[in-house]
Amino acid sequence: MTVLDPARIARVSGFGFTASADGYVYRPTSVDEVRRVFELARETGRHVVLRGAGRSYGDANIGAEALVLDCQRMRRVLSWDPASGVLDVEAGATIQDLWKIGLEDGYWPPVVSGTMAPTLGGALGMNIHGKNAYRVGTLGDQVLDLDVLTPAGDLLTLTPDDDDFYAVVSGAGLLGAIVRVRIKLKEVHSGDVRVLPVACRNWDEQFRTFEEYEPDADYMVSWVDCFGRGKQAGRGSFHAAWYLADDASAAATLRLDHQELPDTILGFFPKSVVWRVLRKLNNRTGMHFLNWAKYKAGTVLGDGKPLHQSLVAFSFLLDFVPNWQKAYEPYGFIQYQSFVPREQAPRVFAAQVRLQQEARLESYLGVLKRHRPDRFLFRHAVDGYSLALDFKVTRGNRERLWNLCHRMNDLVLEAGGRFYFAKDSTLRPQDASAFLGEEALARFREVKARYDPDALLTSGLAQRLDLV
Numbered sequence: 001m002t003v004l005d006p007a008r009i010a011r012v013s014g015f016g017f018t019a020s021a022d023g024y025v026y027r028p029t030s031v032d033e034v035r036r037v038f039e040l041a042r043e044t045g046r047h048v049v050l051r052g053a054g055r056s057y058g059d060a061n062i063g064a065e066a067l068v069l070d071c072q073r074m075r076r077v078l079s080w081d082p083a084s085g086v087l088d089v090e091a092g093a094t095i096q097d098l099w100k101i102g103l104e105d106g107y108w109p110p111v112v113s114g115t116m117a118p119t120l121g122g123a124l125g126m127n128i129h130g131k132n133a134y135r136v137g138t139l140g141d142q143v144l145d146l147d148v149l150t151p152a153g154d155l156l157t158l159t160p161d162d163d164d165f166y167a168v169v170s171g172a173g174l175l176g177a178i179v180r181v182r183i184k185l186k187e188v189h190s191g192d193v194r195v196l197p198v199a200c201r202n203w204d205e206q207f208r209t210f211e212e213y214e215p216d217a218d219y220m221v222s223w224v225d226c227f228g229r230g231k232q233a234g235r236g237s238f239h240a241a242w243y244l245a246d247d248a249s250a251a252a253t254l255r256l257d258h259q260e261l262p263d264t265i266l267g268f269f270p271k272s273v274v275w276r277v278l279r280k281l282n283n284r285t286g287m288h289f290l291n292w293a294k295y296k297a298g299t300v301l302g303d304g305k306p307l308h309q310s311l312v313a314f315s316f317l318l319d320f321v322p323n324w325q326k327a328y329e330p331y332g333f334i335q336y337q338s339f340v341p342r343e344q345a346p347r348v349f350a351a352q353v354r355l356q357q358e359a360r361l362e363s364y365l366g367v368l369k370r371h372r373p374d375r376f377l378f379r380h381a382v383d384g385y386s387l388a389l390d391f392k393v394t395r396g397n398r399e400r401l402w403n404l405c406h407r408m409n410d411l412v413l414e415a416g417g418r419f420y421f422a423k424d425s426t427l428r429p430q431d432a433s434a435f436l437g438e439e440a441l442a443r444f445r446e447v448k449a450r451y452d453p454d455a456l457l458t459s460g461l462a463q464r465l466d467l468v
């Protein structure tokens with residue numbers, strides 16, 4: 001009988017480190033090695049969890065006592081065509097790899113998350129969106145074709161003409177391992193974007209500003225101070241950005257060194273220690289103050305004044321402070337992101353923030369984005385807005401925080417809204433089946449039976465939500 005090597009046992013956790021589990025970690029470098037991991041699982045009667053860079057916040061990339069199939073070493077470039085911007089890569093390549101390959105030839109990944117760390121496999125497993133979601137859709141919409149290795153042993157090439165493509169992309173790693181992706185990058189004529197900051201005094205101004213810039217902005221995002229109350233509820237700082245059609249310094253701005261994030265803040269403060277400072281302020285009083293200070297700074301510094309920023313600095317603000325998540329140690333944090341139809345979003349998000357304030361569990365970071373519906377199986381996007389909320393978990397607040405999230409879920413579901421597995425830690429099976437719908441779940445089970453008849457693929461999230 002096959003015995004797994006105990007030296008492979010390691011504790012893995014989601015990005016928010018509120019959920020972790022011991023698993024046998026395998027880091028294959030080829031499709032054959034991935035196939036071997038599926039065989040090993042079958043021989044030893046264990047499950048497999050697919051894992052990319054581990055940037056999903058909750059429990060989608062972990063599984064107790066499972067074989068953890070970490071895809072990060074499969075990141076070879078198979079071909080790159082600078083004339084068309086078409087890139088063929090192994091699925092462990094990261095968003096950072098993509099822009100580093102494309103930028104000097106004038107191409108940028110068409111959809112990026114707020115961090116450049118995710119792998120393509122993990123990003124497609126969740127079907128990520130960017131600050132341009134309302135304009136270009138999700139990452140899955142940009143893929144020309146991909147290869148998926150099913151636990152049943154088939155290596156399938158899927159294109160957007162195949163129905164199964166829409167299940168594998170967004171399938172949360174429960175149907176097969178994406179091992180290769182061909183994607184068209186976006187042509188750009190500068191390594192900079194023009195950015196316009198706009199201070200918003202309340203929810204009304206937030207949504208009005210999104211509507212105003214939606215017709216022509218390439219990107220939109222807004223930060224929300226969840227401590228703002230009464231007439232100041234929803235206050236924050238909106239940013240729109242536009243690609244530059246022509247840039248006299250394009251040769252310089254498209255260079256990789258132009259994109260490097262500085263090592264210091266304000267020119268002297270080493271950013272490697274910023275998380276330690278943040279940690280001292282990472283409590284309700286400190287964050288109340290920091291949110292207020294950020295809002296006030298936004299009203300005086302740069303409000304309404306356009307500036308140029310590198311694509312990396314604009315896109316990956318969260319990578320600017322290394323290890324910022326450590327400020328949430330020792331109990332970690334969760335992110336809660338709900339997606340609500342346009343007409344209902346102002347009312348639902350205002351009510352969510354009121355509930356947080358009543359419970360004295362305000363989110364320390366709120367981010368508002370605009371979306372268009374997506375057509376994938378486990379879809380999260382709607383024609384509307386999403387509000388992403390970071391909550392600190394403490395020794396004493398876990399139960400109250402989960403209760404708060406469940407109350408916020410009810411508001412979202414009543415409004416016909418949806419949720420996003422990459423950011424989830426608190427949904428219950430009934431919440432997931434309510435937003436996914438019986439038809440999508442039946443279709444998922446049908447593909448699962450063909451691709452993974454022994455139900456090898458699972459995850460903490462899949463078990464929590466009764467998906468497998």
Ligand SMILES: Cc1cc2nc3c(=O)[nH]c(=O)nc-3n(C[C@H](O)[C@H](O)[C@H](O)COP(=O)(O)OP(=O)(O)OC[C@H]3O[C@@H](n4cnc5c(N)ncnc54)[C@H](O)[C@@H]3O)c2cc1C
Binds near residue numbers: 015061071118122
């Ligand atoms: C700071 C920060 C900012 C973020 N900003 C955004 C944002 O703006 N927009 C957004 O949409 N998301 C955002 N995210 C979430 C992140 O983009 C997603 O969670 C993404 O899925 C992470 O990719 P990963 O490679 O780390 O995958 P993991 O988190 O390791 O895995 C994600 C899922 O994909 C599955 N999977 C992994 N590899 C494969 C594979 N090869 N084939 C099939 N399935 C696989 C896993 O089983 C899991 O279900 C952010 C996360 C962080 C930490």
